Amino acid sequence: MSKEIKAQQIIYKIINPLINLLVKIGVTPNMITTVGLLLNIVACVIFIIGAKFGERNDMTYVGWGGFTILIAGLFDMIDGRLARIGNMSSTFGALYDSVLDRYSEMVMFLGICYYLVAQSFFLSSLFAFIALIGSMMVSYTRARAEGLGIDCSVGMMQRPARVVTIGAAAMFCGIFYYFFGNVGPIRLATSPLIVFETITIF
Numbered sequence: 793m794s795k796e797i798k799a800q801q802i803i804y805k806i807i808n809p810l811i812n813l814l815v816k817i818g819v820t821p822n823m824i825t826t827v828g829l830l831l832n833i834v835a836c837v838i839f840i841i842g843a844k845f846g847e848r849n850d851m852t853y854v855g856w857g858g859f860t861i862l863i864a865g866l867f868d869m870i871d872g873r874l875a876r877i878g879n880m881s882s883t884f885g886a887l888y889d890s891v892l893d894r895y896s897e898m899v900m901f902l903g904i905c906y907y908l909v910a911q912s913f914f915l916s917s918l919f920a921f922i923a924l925i926g927s928m929m930v931s932y933t934r935a936r937a938e939g940l941g942i943d944c945s946v947g948m949m950q951r952p953a954r955v956v957t958i959g960a961a962a963m964f965c966g967i968f969y970y971f972f973g974n975v976g977p978i979r980l981a982t983s984p985l986i987v988f989e990t991i992t993i994f
């Protein structure tokens with residue numbers, strides 16, 4: 793059993809009581825999926841506001857954007873689990889989840905790229921854009937392989953790992969800035985992300 797699966801099982805044990813509560817009150821997986829997208833839009837807006845009103849080396853907005861991305865990622869875990877536990881799985885729900893996941897990632901990277909370009913972190917913005925392409929290619933490769941009957945549920949940068957890496961790195965920048973002042977942009981996250989995404993694709 794991989795470390796990623798073990799970590800996922802631990803998280804499931806923690807959130808299962810919440811899942812059971814959501815089932816009881818009638819919350820559907822599609823509602824959770826929609827909230828996840830909305831939270832990613834909020835994260836994007838935070839990055840844009842930071843680009844407009846924050847100083848070049850002020851990572852406060854980046855930190856809050858990263859925190860919001862992590863919360864949105866939690867909702868992304870909840871929707872699938874809710875569908876299974878609540879016996880609410882459907883073909884439409886699976887398609888809806890996949891489509892909104894792609895929109896969520898694009899919106900997230902849009903906010904990050906906008907922030908980095910507006911703050912003149914051009915090299916970092918290039919890395920973020922390449923990471924976006926890699927993210928889309930990982931998802932496309934997996935979907936295409938499954939359509940051809942090939943098991944492709946492997947790799948180091950599946951969506952949960954990408955979300956945690958970007959969100960945690962952005963939040964770390966904000967926390968580091970709060971305590972120590974100046975800190976470099978989130979190129980620290982996007983650089984290895986590009987490498988691992990490429991490995992995952994192939």
